[in-house]
Amino acid sequence: MARFPFSAIVGQDEMKQALLIAAVDPSIGGVMVFGDRGTGKSTAARALAGLLPPIMAADGCPYGASKEDQARYPEVCGRGKMVKRAVPFVDMPLGATEDRVIGSLDLERALRSGEKAFEPGLLAKAHRGFLYIDEINLLEDHLVDLLLDVAASGENVVEREGLSVRHPAKFVLIGSGNPEEGELRPQLLDRFGLSVEVRTPKDIEVRIEIMRLVAANEADPEAFAKRWAEADETILKQVAKGKARLPKLTPGEDVLRDAAELCLAVGADGLRGELTLMRAARAMAALEGAKKVTRKHLIAIAPSALRHRLRRDVLDETGSTTRITRAIAELFG
Amino acid sequence: MTPEPADPLDEAVLAARLFVLAPATFKGMTLRGSSPAREALVAALAEALPLRRLPGHVDDERLLGGIDLASSLAAGRPVRQTGLIEEARGGALIAGMAERMDGSIAGRLAQALDDGGTALVLLDDAAEPDDAPPASLTERLAFTCDLTHSRRWQGVTLAAPAGALADVAPLDDATLRALAATAEALGVDSLRALIHTGEAARGLAALAGRSVTDISDHASAVRLVLAPRATRLPPEEAPEAPPDEPPAPPPDGSPEDQSNTDQQQQEPDLSDILVEAAKAAIPAGLLEQLAQGKAPRRAQSSGTGQKRKAATRGKPLGARPGMPRGGHKLALIDSLRAAVPWQAVRQRESGASASSGIIMRKEDLRIRRFEERSARVTIFAVDASGSAAAARLAEAKGAVELMLGQAYVTRSEVALVAFRGTSAELLLPPTRSLTRARRTLAELPGGGGTPLAMGLNAAREVAEAVIARGRSAALVILTDGRANIAADGSPGRPQATADAETAAKAIAARGIDALVVDISARPGPEGAALAAALGGRFLALPRADARMLQAAIQAVQPLGKAA
Known part of the structure; x- marks a missing residue:
């Protein structure tokens, strides 16, 4: 089945916004999507892949290395000349083994020529792109640790099976999961830049619209893709422009103060909340094509950036989102 | 029937x-x-x-x-x-x-x-x-x-279809609306299910060789796809009065998500027929559960929420590098698999000939791993009767939540049995999910008699199921011990007390660890007697708050012998 066009996804605005922001500024650190089954989590994440502006990458390099990568990792990234290629999108299955994820000995070459060569894994494939893990809350602990480590350092270091390899692995982690089936460890949760909650649309009209679109896509995927190509193209341009604009934007003193106050008011743990909030507001402004980062951007992104960082008070029934909106209302009126 | x-x-x-x-x-x-x-x-x-x-x-x-x-x-x-x-x-x-x-x-x-x-x-x-x-x-x-x-079982043949799916026209708006409304009435949230329903209706028309769907197709599609996934019974009245949101809003409910109106516009006729069709097809067992209001707590679609259980069977996982000692077993095939690719390299390095067999090194060794099991399931049996006053119930709830908060660290799970009136039920099967537990607890009502024997029996059944899966179980019973409903549901203190004692002895006979926490304001002898019958510990907490209670439970765990 062809990928469902991103622009044809009805509703789920918060998730779409978060994904686009992560696309504009990958340094935000990934998106965690919470939600029930059948709410379009996977569809949106996979649709995003087809939407992003292509990147320039070394020809034939398994890591899709950029110019900078070639300079930093001359031994693994080679000297191939730059060609256009699509942003990688890696769909990591729940049962992936450590070997598959970090890479392992290249069996084929070892068997054929007795050569000790490294076969890059999923982390290498995801470099400069997206790594999507459905049901991340069911992933084995040791894999989660490994992913976090690589995501934080931007580099995959393999020291096993007599191999010693270092290669770039910068990617945006997109996780999805249903909290009813097991919680995510707080340490892992905190590493995600943004988190969104997805619910099944309750509005009958919206549900009907979704049925209609899916039926149309099933009936004739090509015509359907064509119908939405233009809208997808618009978003693609918006992302590309946002990416270009991002370095020019610096959040002013007032926005920084707002971010700090908000984090303090909701009791978000650690500095990471403030940093992410600031970065996300900046990416939001870039995505909108705004001239400067304002409080409006900050407020728009605050729930996604902070929701998963609030200290859990098990006796407090109030949801995190409510606590954040309440704090925003109190602080900024 | x-x-x-x-x-x-x-x-x-x-x-x-x-x-x-x-x-x-x-x-x-x-x-x-x-x-x-x-x-x-x-x-x-x-x-x-x-x-x-x-x-x-x-x-x-x-x-x-x-x-x-x-x-x-x-x-x-x-x-x-x-x-x-x-x-x-x-x-x-x-x-x-x-x-x-x-x-x-x-x-x-x-x-x-x-x-x-x-x-x-x-x-x-x-x-x-x-x-x-x-x-x-x-x-x-x-x-x-x-x-x-x-x-x-005889004469099962799949008759060939008279037409193809592609030849059937897309569903019109009225039909889509009716299907969506039916899904809503049955509490089927998943959009995948809804989409399948629409396609099934078209498929049924295709089977019959028609190019447009008719009402019987819609009804059959609802029966086939939506009915088995129902999480609640459709309202008895005509759907002009849409049901209120079920009493359990998702914990982080943001207001904009709650808009479930717009239903009034639908034609009642069609969706009425569809809902009726679905109702007739809901499996008998499920119907029963739904009628008692049990299933909505569980899931968004059929059979969800049980994944953790399926995952704790001690199934073998892939092998990992390591030495076969300390209870780890060698995974022979995986070790060989690890060694084989290196043979050419090693033979060259060591100068051995190809006929000298496989050269294994320490780093080739792989050990078998089994799926990690949760070490312990703590089963809370909470007395939600009128005598265990409402305030104490809130404390019990708080303690369970605090225990759950620690489940991350200890990898233990928590289950919850509540008893009040004339019944006891398993509110929360063993879980580590804070979200589910919190929601279940918030819904727990109080009041009614104290069917202590029923509560103990229900808790024992849960514990036995846990033990059958190779894990250990511990019971924490929060009650005032004043049983007044017998095991058969009839009122009467003497019979109720005797039944409770029998139930407690059955637990003791199974060797299940137990702790009785007396939550009455003035602890009487009943709680201690119950603990004695259980062969367990007794703890009186006349004025404890949730945190104290949790500290107390922590202090007595592990409860003596390791089951």
């Missing part, structure tokens, strides 16, 4: 015909209950569609393709094999005992289903109601048929 529409086999045959009509659209079916009817149906399916068996122990290489180790060794060069998913394209994979399927295989399959081209038949032999095939798969497959009670 609930009226049965027809033999379940007829429905299953219809679903199977739809599936065969468009395997890629409907993705597959779950067939519950081992019976001759199911075997007959699978045989009929196999004639219409190539079926590949998927054994439960299938590994990644076989599933996805990769290097064939045995042939590679024989040939001295890498030999690739195609995976089962690839081989089954155009047909379907069929998995027996799907309720025991490993999460990692389910993950692969779910991904393959999403990518398209793969179809799946799950045979679900679950004996217990909370056992179910992985929800990530059942959710994606259009049909679930229960053939446990089918009394027929």
